[in-house]
Amino acid sequence: MTTMTSDQSHRECPQITSSDTSLAFGRFLKFWRSVHSHSQEQLADLINSSPRHISRLENGSSRPSQSLANDIAQAMNLGQRDTNHLLIAAGFLPSTDELDFHAPELKWLRKTITLSLKALDPYPAIVMNDASDILMVNRGWVGLFSQTIDKAILDRVTNNFEFLFSRQGAGNLISGWEDTLSVILMGLEQRALFSNSSRDHEMRERLANHANVPADWRQRAAKLEPMPSFRMQVNLKGELKKFFSVHSTISTVGPAALLSGASININTLYPEDEELDLSQLSSGDFSHPLLFY
Numbered sequence: 001m002t003t004m005t006s007d008q009s010h011r012e013c014p015q016i017t018s019s020d021t022s023l024a025f026g027r028f029l030k031f032w033r034s035v036h037s038h039s040q041e042q043l044a045d046l047i048n049s050s051p052r053h054i055s056r057l058e059n060g061s062s063r064p065s066q067s068l069a070n071d072i073a074q075a076m077n078l079g080q081r082d083t084n085h086l087l088i089a090a091g092f093l094p095s096t097d098e099l100d101f102h103a104p105e106l107k108w109l110r111k112t113i114t115l116s117l118k119a120l121d122p123y124p125a126i127v128m129n130d131a132s133d134i135l136m137v138n139r140g141w142v143g144l145f146s147q148t149i150d151k152a153i154l155d156r157v158t159n160n161f162e163f164l165f166s167r168q169g170a171g172n173l174i175s176g177w178e179d180t181l182s183v184i185l186m187g188l189e190q191r192a193l194f195s196n197s198s199r200d201h202e203m204r205e206r207l208a209n210h211a212n213v214p215a216d217w218r219q220r221a222a223k224l225e226p227m228p229s230f231r232m233q234v235n236l237k238g239e240l241k242k243f244f245s246v247h248s249t250i251s252t253v254g255p256a257a258l259l260s261g262a263s264i265n266i267n268t269l270y271p272e273d274e275e276l277d278l279s280q281l282s283s284g285d286f287s288h289p290l291l292f293y
Contacts, residue, residue, distance in 0.1 A: 025057065026058040028086050039051075043075065047068070063091070066087070101135050110136075113266075117137075117138035117266075121138050122143070122281040124141035125269070127265070128160050130263060132203075132265075133159050136292060137288055139281070139282035140278065140282045142286040142287075142288045143284055155288060164180075173232050173233065173234060174231070176231065180230045181212065188207065232244075242271070246270060248267075250263060250265070
């Protein structure tokens with residue numbers, strides 16, 4: 001994994017104060033009042049408050065409680081995305097629902113992502129949710145890993161992190177795997193600290209207990225900064241070839257989008273050797289439970 005030490009990556013960051021968040025909330029509040037044509041008096045009546053309090057919220061001299069921020073969002077019929085942005089502006093963590101990728105109303109999204117996966121062939125690619133559950137694969141991914149992993153095992157691969165941390169993954173697939181696994185775990189640890197959800201805590205605990213994980217993973221990760229890609233090494237026709245594993249995210253459009261809503265992630269493998277011919281990876285007669293074309 002390409003990483004930087006914390007010393008190398010240190011930058012001066014602007015300090016966020018309570019007044020900054022108060023002013024941000026005030027701007028959001030004033031914006032949404034104008035969208036819904038509510039006066040301060042009208043909004044105050046809707047949430048059982050006073051016009052003076054609404055004025056103080058908008059000029060930043062007063063901060064809302066989380067329940068008040070939710071009451072304001074409900075009074076103005078804000079959807080989840082806009083409610084979450086309002087909560088973030090007020091200094092609170094947003095609430096997030098899991099995205100049901102297979103819901104009928106997301107048929108358009110599945111079709112679009114299928115076209116993206118086909119366009120990426122022969123470069124191996126998978127589609128994942130926030131929990132790294134694999135939702136789709138392309139022919140290049142099946143073609144690559146079917147060369148070294150038995151089909152019965154490959155068909156049961158449903159989570160990318162589990163795959164990377166497993167016997168078939170760490171030490172075999174990942175170059176510099178000790179640091180890579182450590183940084184992945186640190187990301188999961190901090191995600192769990194933010195969400196405090198049992199699912200996130202259980203995943204971090206389960207992956208941390210893999211035999212391939214170094215005992216000092218926390219200390220390793222504390223010295224490293226995550227990057228958008230890491231190196232993988234795969235046996236291709238008897239030769240060890242190196243790939244960049246590149247992660248990209250599809251999420252809602254808007255401020256703090258990655259915090260305020262569920263996202264879909266596409267992970268693609270690109271060969272370090274630009275001259276490497278991968279056309280054979282997608283030209284075979286392949287099948288996989290998550291290959292839909």
